[in-house]
Amino acid sequence: MKLPYAEPYKIKMVETIKRTKREDREKWIKEAKYNLFNLSSDKVFIDLLTDSGTGAMSDQQWSAIMTGDESYAGSRSFFELKEAIRDILGFEHFLPTHQGRAAENVLFSALVKEGDLVPGNSHFDTTKGHIEIRKATAIDCTIDEAFDTTINHPFKGNIDLNKLDEVLSSNPKEKIPLILITVTCNSSGGQPVSMENIKAVSVLAKKYGIPLFFDAARYAENAYFIKLRENGYQDKSIRDIIKEMFSYADGNTMSSKKDGIVNIGGFIGLRSKKLYDKASMFNIVYEGFLTYGGMAGRDMAALAKGLYESADFDYLESRISQVAYLGNKLKDYGVPxxxxxxxxxxxxxxKRFLPHIPQSEYSAQLLAVELFIEGGVRGVEIGTLLADRDPVTRKNRYPELELLRLAIPRRVYTNNHMDYIAAALKNVYDRRNEITKGFKIIHEKDIMRHFTV
Ligand SMILES: Cc1ncc(COP(=O)(O)O)c(C=O)c1O
Structure with missing residues (x-):
């Protein structure tokens, strides 16, 4: 008999979570004004709001926490992290930051100015926020297939080279400070970018003399998909694939809360010493001295370990097969x-789950609320709320995809939890025709409204 799959870890510590009653959940979500960010976590049974900073650290990472060096300058933990970044990603220079958006803030302070264009594949919301706050524009050059949830394309994070070429050829080079590839592409569904596409984008970037950066939050997961799906990579190790991916880039921003498997942290990796020097100034002003930049020494030490752990094939296989396990269950239940x-x-x-609810009534948000009421499961809307308003016209931007994201924290839940989530969503699906109206916003902030709406 073929042995079934089993996780490559065992559990040393557990945290109690409590089931709740439906009538309480109905009351709580009403009090939270139907914004799931307003719920306190004790009201949530299974929390799929994000995979960011919610992972379980390993025994190795926890022991690194105990030996972290908290020196203000020249911390040993900084050098451990520097070595891990050099070893795994291949960048000689790096700046620690307190999380991913801080890396964006520092890097874009050095590179992006008013009127600039930043082409890429569906920029993440904080990335877009940091571009737009500088009165620059993020241009989405993702392939069209990404916007049809029924098309089974192996690399839906890919950049459409014609769209990118059009932007690069029809604008002066001085207006395009960087091209940004997000690996994997969160906003288009955690979809990977192929090595062939990364390579082709880097050829275009070189042709036009524009630096290429990665938003690298989930680079290891991207490498796993390349190994599984791209010809010529099956026999390569994850580490070799990561090395090759980054060999085409001039630098990266990173939210270490994802593939760093830590609860807080970020960094900028850079090839150019000149850009490092320029960005250093902003790092000191916004984050902290160059050898800690917003991170505790112990957190840098844990991150150094986490970068190695997430580049391990067995870990990635268990992680990504759990996501697929949930996806397949939902598919079996007919959930789109x-x-x-x-x-x-x-x-x-x-859009397919609740076709009778218009996007102007925030149908993905509605679905997220219904799932919470049904089973105490908290997901997050990736749709019209998140897409925010056009900074000039202030009109709602309606994205092609209106999605409820069920983000799975790393090494936290078991497949029994996945079964529970799938059953809860099936129940909502079975009663979808009884869900008849969505939401109207009564209060929102000028930027990133979804957090506080
Ligand atoms: C692709 C991507 N980039 C950037 C960020 C921002 O990182 P952070 O939340 O650490 O500021 C995120 C966070 O979810 C992300 O998914």
Missing amino acids: VQEPFGGHAVFVDA
């Missing part, structure tokens, strides 16, 4: 999901 399944999350297609 984005295919193929992403690396860190299953994305439910609200």
